Amino acid sequence: MMEFLYFPEDKTEYIPAIIQLVIFMIGAAVVMYFFYKVSKKEEKKFNEQYQEKSFDDKE
Template sequence: MTGLFLLQLFLYFPEDKSEYIPATFWMLLFLVLTVLTFRWIVRVSKRQEEKTKEFEEEINRERQQQKQ
């Protein structure tokens, strides 16, 4: 019973719905920044993967040359 009362203290639904506009703006801004950051991380990860594959191929070529 006390938990329900505590939750009601923090709930606020404004009568003037224009108060939602700034919150919506900030939420959209952070959503866009999150998507851009995620795409940037994926792009950097792919570049690192390509570099790692090239390095691995180079090492394998060197090993093959040493065996011959």
Template sequence: MNLWILNEFLYFPDNKAEYIPAVLEMAIILILCILVFNFFRKKAKRDLEKTREIEEKIFKEKNSSHK
């Protein structure tokens, strides 16, 4: 691919104040991503604990029925 084709799509503004909305949007999206990631981690941890409890319950019932 010719590099001159990409040059038409690049835009670097002379007024650096035009970067402010992009930086704010990027910060908001980054914060939201971190919050969602932490939510999924906590949810997965709770689900893992519930699964372990159910497995222990099933294992105890299985062992008590064999005796």
């Protein structure tokens, strides 16, 4: 009845899948860190740009 599920007797067949999972998780963490750094730089640039304009408008 549940022939569509495949659980291998030899558990060493899981090793490539685990290695691939670890590689993708590390890659995802690196990309998220990169996005975080770029976002902080853009936020700082945005705040500096619009803070100057708000001071110019008040004078």
